[in-house]
Amino acid sequence: MMKKSIWFLIILVLVQVFLLYPSYGGIFDKIFKKFGGSADTTLNENRIISALKEAISIGSNNAIDSVSKIDGFFANQAIKILVPEKIKMLADGLGKIGYQEKVDDFILSMNRAAEEAAPKARSLFIDAVKEISFDEAKNILNGGDTAASDYFKSKTSDSLYEAFKPVISSHMNDVGVTKYYKDMASKFASLPFLKSEALDLDDYVTNKALEGLFFMIGEEEKKIRSDPAARVTELLKEVFGRKMN
Numbered sequence: 001m002m003k004k005s006i007w008f009l010i011i012l013v014l015v016q017v018f019l020l021y022p023s024y025g026g027i028f029d030k031i032f033k034k035f036g037g038s039a040d041t042t043l044n045e046n047r048i049i050s051a052l053k054e055a056i057s058i059g060s061n062n063a064i065d066s067v068s069k070i071d072g073f074f075a076n077q078a079i080k081i082l083v084p085e086k087i088k089m090l091a092d093g094l095g096k097i098g099y100q101e102k103v104d105d106f107i108l109s110m111n112r113a114a115e116e117a118a119p120k121a122r123s124l125f126i127d128a129v130k131e132i133s134f135d136e137a138k139n140i141l142n143g144g145d146t147a148a149s150d151y152f153k154s155k156t157s158d159s160l161y162e163a164f165k166p167v168i169s170s171h172m173n174d175v176g177v178t179k180y181y182k183d184m185a186s187k188f189a190s191l192p193f194l195k196s197e198a199l200d201l202d203d204y205v206t207n208k209a210l211e212g213l214f215f216m217i218g219e220e221e222k223k224i225r226s227d228p229a230a231r232v233t234e235l236l237k238e239v240f241g242r243k244m245n
Contacts, residue, residue, distance in 0.1 A: 045134045051239035052137045053129045056148050058232065059220030060125040066216055068118035074111035079212030081110045086199050106180040109172075110201075114209035116171040117164065121213060124163055128156040141239065145225055146218035153214045160210060168206045177201060 067073055073080055083091040083103065091103045129152070140147045172178060181201060223230035224240055231237045 045137075047235065048141060048239055049132055049134060049137045051235050052132060052140055052148060054233060054235055055221065055224050055240070056129045056152055056217075057126065058236075059149070059217050059224065060152075061122070062220045063213055063216035064118055064122050064125075067213060068115055070115065071111075072118070073114045073209070073212060074108060076212075079208075079215055081107070081114060081205060081208045081212070083107060084199055084201075084204050102180065102183055106177070106183075109175050109177040109180050110205050110208075112175045113168055113172040113177050113205055114212065116175065117167045117209060118213060120167045121160065121164060124156070124160055125152075128152065128159075145222045147221075149214060149218040149221050152217070157210065161206060164210060165202060165206045168209060169202045172202065172205060177205065 067076070067079070083106070091106070094100070095103050136151065140151055144150075178201065181199075220230075224236060228237070228241070231240055
């Protein structure tokens with residue numbers, strides 16, 4: 001009975017202090033946190049960072065799987081690589097005089113190069129997500145629908161381009177992009193009323209391939225943020241199912 005009375009008095013004093021001095025509320029939060037209480041709802045830093053890395057890894061893997069299959073670029077109207085603007089007049093002109101098949105082959109070959117090269121980005125993406133600070137993770141978690149993808153793009157675009165371009169160039173030769181372009185150009189040479197500009201095809205297709213890949217990663221991130229069914233691990237369910245304070 002004596003012990004119960006003492007505990008009652010302690011609790012009463014604490015309640016009075018809290019009511020009279022609300023600024024001391026933070027002290028109780030720390031006490032609860034120290035002893036495993038529930039007053040502090042902030043997620044552990046390591047779990048937040050791990051979740052962001054997991055989300056980007058899952059999103060990038062899904063995106064790579066999607067675009068690297070046959071027609072992954074070509075049949076996806078959101079990322080399909082079209083005739084470069086610099087030679088659009090050339091392509092349109094050839095199409096009108098009966099060479100549309102050459103133009104179609106050229107477009108298909110660019111998309112095939114991107115599809116073939118896409119898997120080479122997987123290891124680069126894995127390396128790129130290894131370092132991220134807690135503040136960055138917090139901003140990403142509370143950011144827009146594609147905050148992680150946008151951050152990832154801003155941090156890795158240059159290095160990915162440098163690593164990706166040689167792969168694109170090699171695959172473009174393999175699938176005949178350059179050949180189809182030269183065939184188009186040879187037809188164009190006999191048409192003085194048309195005019196085209198010099199074009200770095202390797203640069204164009206590399207940029208379009210990366211642009212499409214990042215777009216698809218962003219789409220995967222949107223799913224993880226908005227659709228609980230897309231949170232395929234317990235960590236993703238925990239972190240993306242709640243917002244940080």
